[in-house]
Amino acid sequence: MDLYDVSTSIFQNEVALMEDWVPDQLPERESELKDIAFAFKPPLRGNGSMHNLFVYGKSGQGKTAGVEVALQQLGEKFEEIGKDLTIINVSLKDVNTEFQAVGEILTKIEPETNSRPKGVSLGDLNRRMFDRLDEIGGHIVIVLDEIDNLGTDDDLLYQIPRARSNGNLEEAYVAVVGISNNLRFRENLSAKVKDTLCDIEVSFDPYDANDLRSILKRREEIAFHEDVVDGEVIRLSAAWAANDEGSARQAIKYLHRAGEIASDQGEDDVVVDHLHDARDRIEKEQVISSITGLTSQDQATLLALASLESKGETPVRTKYAYAEYKKIAESVGMNVLTNRSIRDKLRNLDTYSLVIANEKSGGIEGGKYLECDLNIDLDDLLTAFNETNRFDGVIDTIQSGHHQSTL
DNA sequence: TCTCCACAGGAAATTGGGGGTT
């Protein structure tokens, strides 16, 4: 048997469905692109400096691609008029502090710095960064993707735009483009940062089903052979994603996976059945990947809820969830954290959509309290945990109890 | 209506760890 049979001709150019594929046009975002370009225009008109730009919207809305497309074209214009443009792309994905952010920028512009520096003072790092920027000179755009990771540690966002007037920069003109998934991030910025950074703001509203359909259609024409994909598959992928967060990334992922499944089964068409299958698998994978990404304390907290759920005792107050957590933690010999910490963990699991935590009030004990419930399928959760071995004993207990009750 | 209980969640201090510079 040929394990790697890919003889059916489903895909023509599959890369158009990959995460890092950047389309050269974004017809659904024309007006946003214009607004972005507006911020970059001053140097083209004469010797002005660019505006700082703040771009926000949920994930999968084409923010990063939009900025990329706009900067690409800007680069061409600069070349025509013979000005220097340097673009520094920095992802703040794994960055939580100003210190780390400066370090991350340095890894991009200081050839000898390969990984984020440690053990030096923030002041030194800042100096190194500004010196280096001055050496580069000309117009520089620093794109800070996922800027919301900085939280309230936002001094950097003040420092860079003000660097010229503070005398930190002599030669270079630096503009900052901040890209944020978090719509409320802007509100949390300190007033001085808001003034300087949010010179121009562009918001990317969620795509609707029509937008998503035309986006998918364009990708489909590149990625698949003609007449391979059932029109209903496109419509459904778009509809599901539109109902969720309006994310093009998600819609494309559905379509891609459906195609892969069809190809894998040796079929020549992609139909709705494949799409349903694709969605099931993607959801399962998401559960697994979010669980394996948790710390073991978070996992133990999640298991406490799973255990209670298998006994039919959910939803529960944190008090009882904590008691269950404590049993589990003790049984596997890990540190037992305080109630306060577990409360935070439950909230945290809520933001990952693994748990639902609601504030309630009243009841026999009075006052207000958190009520928590598992937000994912118990079987999916147990499958995910079967791949770790830290909680083996606990999993077995939950599993046997669960099967008895479902029989 | 008043007091009290139970708990949420903010803020600050602590802990333990990784890594500089001199």
Add this chain to the structure above:
DNA sequence: AACCCCCAATTTCCTGTGGAGA
């Protein structure tokens, strides 16, 4: 080696909220 910098996770302390029951 002594001393300093940065950090994430957690604990400690504390203020605030809202129904229960007198």
